[in-house]
Amino acid sequence: MMVQYVNGIFLLIGFVIAPLLCYGVCRWLLPRRWRCKIGVAGAAVIILLTAYGWTFGSQQLTVRPVTIVCSDLPQAFDGYRIVQFSDAHVGTMTGWRKAMLQRAVDSIMNQRADMIVFTGDLQNIEPHELPEHLAQLSRLKAPDGVYSVLGNHDYAVYQKADSATKAANCRLTCEYERRAGWQLLLNEHRTIRRGSDSLIVAGMENWGVAKRMPHRGDVGKTLAGLQRSAFVVMLEHDPSAWRARILPESWAQLTLSGHTHGGQLRLFGWSPVSFTYDEWGGLYHEGRRHLFVSTGLGGLIPFRLGISGEIVVITLKKTL
DSSP states (O other): OHHHHHHHHHHHIIIIIHHHHHHHHHHHHSOHHHHHHHHHHHHHHHHHHHHHIIIIIHHOEEEEEEEEEETTSOGGGTTOEEEEEOOOOGGGOOGGGHHHHHHHHHHHHHTOOSEEEEOSOOOSSOGGGSGGGHHHHTTOOOTTOEEEOOOGGGGTTTSSSOHHHHHHHHHHHHHHHHHTTOEEOSSEEEEEEETTEEEEEEEOOOBOSSTTSOBOOOHHHHTTTOOTTSOEEEEOSOTHHIIIIIHHHOOOSEEEEOOSGGGGBOBTTBOGGGGTOSSOSEEEEETTEEEEEOOOSOOSSOOOBSSOEEEEEEEEEEOO
16 A cells, blocks of 8 residues: 555656646746747656656666676686676566566576675565565576675565564565575675685675664674685665775675665766765775665666666676
8 A cells, every 4th residue: 555655646746746847837937938838848748758767667677787806806706797686676566567577587597697686675665565576586596596685675664563563574574585595694694615715795784874774784793703804795785884884894895785776767877866875876986895886676666767777797807
């Protein structure tokens, strides 16, 4: 019900309020002879863009190759391939939109990566959205495993319920991810070995700068027992944790995040999410340390304009 309510508000804004506002502004600002024509044209453009983003735009999928060069990458992992996907929001992928998830899973498996990682927000509101998609999600396999972390939506924080119910639903979401065969990392890590070399995949729970975001991420606990010489791929849903927590409190060489969706709108390279996040989509550097922020696969609102859903294929390379 909550999803339909949110989508209903979006459609009201996109198809009614925004066009009327555009028409009213044009009639107020423009010369009398142009008011009506430009106002109607502007309103029509908004309606058409909303309709496109709601239908065709939300169904687009891009496979994005990224090469990340690291001087301290163990030699045995030179050329190692990681597929990252994020922000699936499968509760929106119902009815005719279910084909989007199937295409995404097919595309991920076609990459034949060494490892698959999911960086949070599998659901919209509640875990009951997940069972119908478990068959598709269970198809994801990789030689070194499928690893995941929770996003803010996965903690059921947006559900209208008491804290005990929310906690129970969060545990159920975790159980569904494990049923899919994923290794859910809750402030913990795993070791991948190639002969005498090793790579650490670490999963930090959600931590965000916004007050309403879950603040369960614990860098120290996530990397407990590791030597500083270890090469760490850190999974953390919210990219704001990179500068606030991960950079000052760890040595993790590569962090993979999502959360922003790239604003689900990009015009001439600009997205409104840039007002909130400095790192909102793509690859960022701080010295020899790297952050990659995926703009995600889906969204609570099935709308994308100028920024398609994406699957990221990361190739790790060692500098000579």
